[in-house]
Amino acid sequence: MSVLARTLRSPEGAIGLALLCLLLLMALLAGVIFPGDPLAIVGPALLAPFQDASLPLGTDRLGRDVLAELVHGSRASLTVGIAAAFVALTIGALVGTLAGFAGGLVDEALMRVVDAFQIVPSFLLALAFVSVAGASLPVVVFAIALGAWTGPARLARAEVLSIRERDYVAAARVVGMRPLEIALREVLPNALPPVLALSSVIVASAVLIEAALSFLGLGDPNIVTWGSMIAEGRNVLRSAPFLSIIPGVALMLTVLGVYLFSEGLAEALARRKARG
Amino acid sequence: MRRAFLLVRRRLISSIPVLLIVIAGTFLLLEAAPGDAVDAYLLSIGGGDPVLVQSLRESYGLDQSIPARLWLYVSALVRLDLGWSVVFDRPILDVILERLPNTLWLMGSAVALSFGLGSALGIVAGARPGSAADRALSIGSLALYAVPSFWFGLVISVVFAVQLRWFPTSGIETIASGKEGFARARDIAWHLVLPVSALGFIYLALFLRMMRSGMAEAWRQDYALAARAKGLARSRIVVRHIARNALLPLVTMLGLQAATMLGGSIVIESVFAIPGFGRLAQEAVAGRDTALLTGIIVVSAVLVILVNLLVDITYALLDPRVGATEAAA
Numbered sequence: 001m002s003v004l005a006r007t008l009r010s011p012e013g014a015i016g017l018a019l020l021c022l023l024l025l026m027a028l029l030a031g032v033i034f035p036g037d038p039l040a041i042v043g044p045a046l047l048a049p050f051q052d053a054s055l056p057l058g059t060d061r062l063g064r065d066v067l068a069e070l071v072h073g074s075r076a077s078l079t080v081g082i083a084a085a086f087v088a089l090t091i092g093a094l095v096g097t098l099a100g101f102a103g104g105l106v107d108e109a110l111m112r113v114v115d116a117f118q119i120v121p122s123f124l125l126a127l128a129f130v131s132v133a134g135a136s137l138p139v140v141v142f143a144i145a146l147g148a149w150t151g152p153a154r155l156a157r158a159e160v161l162s163i164r165e166r167d168y169v170a171a172a173r174v175v176g177m178r179p180l181e182i183a184l185r186e187v188l189p190n191a192l193p194p195v196l197a198l199s200s201v202i203v204a205s206a207v208l209i210e211a212a213l214s215f216l217g218l219g220d221p222n223i224v225t226w227g228s229m230i231a232e233g234r235n236v237l238r239s240a241p242f243l244s245i246i247p248g249v250a251l252m253l254t255v256l257g258v259y260l261f262s263e264g265l266a267e268a269l270a271r272r273k274a275r276g
Numbered sequence: 277m278r279r280a281f282l283l284v285r286r287r288l289i290s291s292i293p294v295l296l297i298v299i300a301g302t303f304l305l306l307e308a309a310p311g312d313a314v315d316a317y318l319l320s321i322g323g324g325d326p327v328l329v330q331s332l333r334e335s336y337g338l339d340q341s342i343p344a345r346l347w348l349y350v351s352a353l354v355r356l357d358l359g360w361s362v363v364f365d366r367p368i369l370d371v372i373l374e375r376l377p378n379t380l381w382l383m384g385s386a387v388a389l390s391f392g393l394g395s396a397l398g399i400v401a402g403a404r405p406g407s408a409a410d411r412a413l414s415i416g417s418l419a420l421y422a423v424p425s426f427w428f429g430l431v432i433s434v435v436f437a438v439q440l441r442w443f444p445t446s447g448i449e450t451i452a453s454g455k456e457g458f459a460r461a462r463d464i465a466w467h468l469v470l471p472v473s474a475l476g477f478i479y480l481a482l483f484l485r486m487m488r489s490g491m492a493e494a495w496r497q498d499y500a501l502a503a504r505a506k507g508l509a510r511s512r513i514v515v516r517h518i519a520r521n522a523l524l525p526l527v528t529m530l531g532l533q534a535a536t537m538l539g540g541s542i543v544i545e546s547v548f549a550i551p552g553f554g555r556l557a558q559e560a561v562a563g564r565d566t567a568l569l570t571g572i573i574v575v576s577a578v579l580v581i582l583v584n585l586l587v588d589i590t591y592a593l594l595d596p597r598v599g600a601t602e603a604a605a
Contacts, residue, residue: 116295116298116577118535119581120573120580121535121576121580122535123536123539123542124539124542124573127542127561128573129305131309131564132308204422211426212426212543215427216546216558248430252419252422252423252424255424259422
């Protein structure tokens with residue numbers, strides 16, 4: 001039985017995958033379901049949900065369609081979550097491999113840099129970086145990755161330290177491969193799987209950090225994000241709490257989907273290992 | 277005690293280069309920002325003539341090269357001088373020290389809540405792994421962990437402050453209440469209930485899950501089997517043998533989470549309008565006060581180092597094996 005089928009058999013995995021598929025569909029089809037600008041004014045202001053069939057989730061302070069904003073907002077969360085995790089894992093794996101493989105002074109210096117990044121709150125770092133580089137989607141992605149690469153780096157280094165003593169690395173050295181070539185072609189691919197296991201946690205925290213940044217008004221101002229929707233709804237929190245509550249629920253379901261799926265996947269992999 | 281002392285000394289020495297990297301890195305990052313404090317100041321007063329600009333830059337030392345200014349910054353830092361805040365027109369250290377207690381109260385209470393309640397619920401879940409209580413708590417904690425803390429803060433403020441009016445919506449104390457001593461402490465505690473819950477409940481999930489998995493692991497150990505074979509009461513096994521051993525990794529987690537929690541308090545302080553350290557970071561960003569932002573990052577790094585030091589000492593006191601080899605040497 002494949003890992004995917006095993007994952008789907010556990011309730012966690014099935015629910016998680018369903019949530020993630022729904023999110024992916026929303027993000028991919030946003031332009032098809034709601035072709036216009038989600039920030040366009042389409043109706044009366046502050047229409048409550050379930051009142052008008054054409055505006056099922058109501059409208060915000062400016063009369064914008066909440067459902068259209070919600071569907072388009074999934075793009076920002078998904079893009080930032082995946083891109084930030086990708087950047088963080090890439091930087092982390094490279095730095096960790098280099099540190100573990102080079103050893104000595106290089107290792108010492110790189111690990112002190114990792115320590116330095118770990119003692120600065122990653123949200124504070126992201127805040128400072130966005131304020132310096134200006135709020136745009138790539139900057140937000142990089143700002144989040146800046147606080148998330150240390151975990152993968154530590155793990156990759158630990159893996160490399162154990163791998164570099166293996167026979168096939170010695171064999172590669174005998175064949176005459178250059179150290180950098182051995183590090184990237186022999187060691188890194190084998191050190192990668194445990195590091196990749198961190199990706200779900202990083203995606204989840206990246207989604208949450210992006211939401212918090214745009215809640216504080218430090219997200220890309222030209223796109224809809226769930227965090228900025230919550231911030232916008234906060235202005236009318238007493239009279240129309242649904243404006244803040246709806247995007248928050250979407251955020252929670254997204255992060256929950258990531259956690260549930262990764263839990264189901266981990267369980268499936270553990271069971272396969274136990275049998276195999 | 278000697279063990280703990282040696283540990284502290286080693287940790288302090290090894291954290292100096294790390295702190296230097298943080299300082300240099302932050303300084304260079306914020307140096308790359310377009311415009312400096314003088315530009316921000318000129319913008320706020322509506323511009324000025326070039327002579328004024330020149331004299332301002334000179335008085336702040338902004339006309340020198342970057343390495344020279346980094347050196348100036350570090351040497352001032354050694355004398356505990358973090359520079360001058362343009363936004364507040366006061367020494368940065370004073371501004372930070374004024375705001376820090378509010379954040380420390382918020383964080384300290386949130387840590388106590390999440391650690392205390394989290395490990396207690398973790399014991400309930402881990403006492404019988406696989407039971408109904410265990411599954412309910414596992415799913416509940418996962419859902420809680422997926423909630424954005426600032427949104428959770430907004431929701432509980434709508435329910436408990438706006439609708440039910442049990443707690444105040446914002447601030448750290450009643451403004452100009454003239455309260456003193458115990459009455460003032462009670463007032464502050466009252467204001468802190470919602471923000472502490474917002475920050476603490478999110479991390480509660482983490483401690484609960486760690487405690488639970490640690491206990492599930494401990495049940496599989498031989499000593500658990502031995503305790504059961506001896507015929508000890510189940511409650512005694514849970515508390516004295518299983519939970520006790522699962523508690524140690526949570527202490528380590530406390531140190532690892534210090535930085536994350538400090539970051540989380542930035543948003544929570546914004547939601548509840550608490551004039552703390554996190555709000556200060558936001559005000560520094562809004563006012564383009566790079567010197568203040570640098571100071572905030574450096575102080576938060578020092579805070580995280582100190583928290584980890586405390587955790588290390590606690591750990592050494594709890595686990596006699598830690599640092600024993602060094603003390604013997």
